Amino acid sequence: MTIREQLALHGGTPVRARPYDSERGVNYLNEAEEMNAVTEVMQSRSPFRYYGPDLKRRTEAFENRFKEMLGVRYALGISSGTAALQAGLVGLGVEDGDEVIIPAVTFIATPGAVVMARAVPVFAEVDDTLGLSPESFEANITEKTKAVIPVHLSNVACDMDRIMAVARKHGIKVLEDAAQAIGVMYKGRQVGTFGDAGAFSLQLSKNITTGEGGVLATNDWSVFDRAARFQDQGGQFTTAHGDVRDASQVGATEDLVSGEPFYGTNMRMTEISGALAYAQLGRLEEIVSAMRSRAQSIRQRLSDLPVDWRRIPDPAGEGGNVTMFFQDAEIATKFAEALRAEGIPAGRVYGGRPVYQNPAVLERRTAWTKGCPFNCAEHPTDRTYHLGMCPRSEDLLARSLTIQLGALMTDQDTEDVVRAVRKVAEHLL
Numbered sequence: 429m430t431i432r433e434q435l436a437l438h439g440g441t442p443v444r445a446r447p448y449d450s451e452r453g454v455n456y457l458n459e460a461e462e463m464n465a466v467t468e469v470m471q472s473r474s475p476f477r478y479y480g481p482d483l484k485r486r487t488e489a490f491e492n493r494f495k496e497m498l499g500v501r502y503a504l505g506i507s508s509g510t511a512a513l514q515a516g517l518v519g520l521g522v523e524d525g526d527e528v529i530i531p532a533v534t535f536i537a538t539p540g541a542v543v544m545a546r547a548v549p550v551f552a553e554v555d556d557t558l559g560l561s562p563e564s565f566e567a568n569i570t571e572k573t574k575a576v577i578p579v580h581l582s583n584v585a586c587d588m589d590r591i592m593a594v595a596r597k598h599g600i601k602v603l604e605d606a607a608q609a610i611g612v613m614y615k616g617r618q619v620g621t622f623g624d625a626g627a628f629s630l631q632l633s634k635n636i637t638t639g640e641g642g643v644l645a646t647n648d649w650s651v652f653d654r655a656a657r658f659q660d661q662g663g664q665f666t667t668a669h670g671d672v673r674d675a676s677q678v679g680a681t682e683d684l685v686s687g688e689p690f691y692g693t694n695m696r697m698t699e700i701s702g703a704l705a706y707a708q709l710g711r712l713e714e715i716v717s718a719m720r721s722r723a724q725s726i727r728q729r730l731s732d733l734p735v736d737w738r739r740i741p742d743p744a745g746e747g748g749n750v751t752m753f754f755q756d757a758e759i760a761t762k763f764a765e766a767l768r769a770e771g772i773p774a775g776r777v778y779g780g781r782p783v784y785q786n787p788a789v790l791e792r793r794t795a796w797t798k799g800c801p802f803n804c805a806e807h808p809t810d811r812t813y814h815l816g817m818c819p820r821s822e823d824l825l826a827r828s829l830t831i832q833l834g835a836l837m838t839d840q841d842t843e844d845v846v847r848a849v850r851k852v853a854e855h856l857l
């Protein structure tokens with residue numbers, strides 16, 4: 429008989445007295461490179477990207493560095509990941525009443541951007557990758573479907589080959605939500621470069637950060653141009669001041685011109701963010717590969733556990749993730765609680781709930797009473813949402829456990845994760 433250590437949850441000694449550092453890019457914000465980048469913009473007194481007394485064009489430099497990293501033709505620095513999604517949908521030509529398929533497992537920003545683009549979110553199942561199920565995507569296509577947003581959740585790429593095949597077969601536009609996966613690769617290529625456009629976030633909890641910020645990447649001039657104008661009052665500086673951002677300046681080789689001005693909004697990136705983003709981008713590969721090797725080591729050392737592991741379509745390119753599925757929701761809940769008591773940051777994916785469990789989604793609540801996708805007179809939708817809509821996703825989430833990793837984890841931290849999981853498993857599995 430093995431003598432089990434008493435769980436911290438039941439008064440035993442926790443594996444860790446203090447949690448390890450589970451942050452990424454945020455850890456480097458006080459480094460000289462980041463501090464100097466911001467200081468340079470402050471000294472120039474030119475924090476606005478299109479003009480100033482001594483403009484350093486740091487946002488443009490970031491966009492160029494990002495383009496190079498991804499190997500795409502156009503990149504647009506923008507105010508947030510949500511803004512990148514919304515501008516991306518506008519860029520793709522999504523309009524009133526169009527349906528946009530998204531996975532049941534994502535952050536509220538994904539369906540939010542769809543509704544703010546005056547379109548209607550349609551929720552499809554995820555599979556054991558926790559990314560969009562290609563089968564469910566295809567099954568949800570109607571004559572109203574204009575676009576799909578696969579979400580590369582928590583540093584793992586979706587099954588992009590199969591998703592792209594379905595999209596191409598049906599002529600559906602693809603906007604990748606890579607907010608949680610900047611720097612992640614799939615079959616040797618950066619995520620966000622497979623579809624018609626890719627949206628990234630630089631918010632505080634992402635792989636690299638400017639506190640708030642985002643990027644939209646695309647190879648398609650018309651997508652870029654529409655998105656770039658949308659986030660700039662329909663083209664206040666990108667079109668009206670064609671000398672500031674003409675086609676040749678953003679890398680277009682053909683004789684491409686901007687379209688007619690239209691009403692837009694302001695989602696422009698500041699030079700402070702641009703400068704910071706440039707500095708952070710230089711650390712991305714190191715951050716992602718550190719997380720990947722921590723994750724691989726943990727999963728490998730726990731591979732004998734009687735659990736199902738999240739399937740990772742391309743482990744060579746992942747950005748570091750440890751997620752498993754238990755037999756039922758009760759074990760998952762208890763396991764997470766016991767691990768947290770041991771000092772390990774863990775929980776069920778999104779608290780075990782699909783994104784449509786948010787009352788705003790279920791009750792189709794927007795800030796408007798007229799002209800929203802759900803009650804627009806000209807383009808009404810009869811789409812309603814309810815719990816049980818994506819049963820496979822609900823089941824997977826309920827049984828899931830994910831452990832947060834950080835870029836600065838040490839061998840000891842990794843060891844502690846393995847020890848704590850084994851300790852809890854001896855009691856619960």
Ligand SMILES: *Cc1c(COP(=O)(O)O)cnc(C)c1O
Nearest residue numbers: 508509510535537607608629631
């Ligand atoms: C963070 C996130 C976003 C939104 O990014 P913000 O920069 O916070 O606006 C969108 N989608 C997913 C999946 C996210 O995790």
